[in-house]
Amino acid sequence: MHYFSQLFQYDHPWSHVVIGMWHKYPNPHCSHVQTIDVVDRSVDPETGIIRTERILGCTQKAPGWIVKFFGGSDDAFVREISFINPATQEATITSVNLSLSQFATCYESIRYSPTTDGRHTTFHQTAEVQARMALWRSVADKLENWLVQRFEQNAQLGKVGFTDVLKNLWEAKQQQLAHS
Numbered sequence: 001m002h003y004f005s006q007l008f009q010y011d012h013p014w015s016h017v018v019i020g021m022w023h024k025y026p027n028p029h030c031s032h033v034q035t036i037d038v039v040d041r042s043v044d045p046e047t048g049i050i051r052t053e054r055i056l057g058c059t060q061k062a063p064g065w066i067v068k069f070f071g072g073s074d075d076a077f078v079r080e081i082s083f084i085n086p087a088t089q090e091a092t093i094t095s096v097n098l099s100l101s102q103f104a105t106c107y108e109s110i111r112y113s114p115t116t117d118g119r120h121t122t123f124h125q126t127a128e129v130q131a132r133m134a135l136w137r138s139v140a141d142k143l144e145n146w147l148v149q150r151f152e153q154n155a156q157l158g159k160v161g162f163t164d165v166l167k168n169l170w171e172a173k174q175q176q177l178a179h180s
Contacts, residue, residue: 002144004127004151008159012166014089014114017121020166021082021091025056029161032058032154050084060150075099089114104131104143106151127151
């Protein structure tokens with residue numbers, strides 16, 4: 001099993017970041033995310049927690065040795081479930097790959113929470129990658145290493161892309177308000 005973790009602070013309040021979550025894709029930095037389909041959305045009438053389940057369709061060029069060994073295609077699907085709690089100002093997102101999950105799984109967890117001053121938002125992301133090939137440990141290690149490297153590359157692109165999305169959403173709005 002291999003792990004990835006990063007901690008970052010966005011220069012936007014929590015409410016802006018949560019609204020921005022729904023505008024993250026498509027963006028030029030994350031061109032591998034092709035489609036986003038909302039499967040279910042509900043609001044708990046007692047707590048006000050918003051639960052959303054989505055399927056993300058992605059394309060990524062897998063190395064030849066992976067395609068040769070495991071088969072498959074460049075198309076991949078990810079199941080994402082988010083919970084937004086307006087009362088506690090916490091947003092969590094968990095995701096897991098659906099494609100080729102019989103060979104390897106990647107469990108991702110993201111948490112957005114406001115900083116103590118309320119002007120910024122803390123982003124904490126973790127991922128756990130596990131190959132499911134106990135008999136072939138060397139192949140499993142190689143696969144896990146490749147998956148973590150790919151995940152880290154995409155995570156960095158995602159952070160840059162989301163920063164741009166937030167900037168485009170909110171700085172343009174602030175400029176409009178300033179000129180009004």
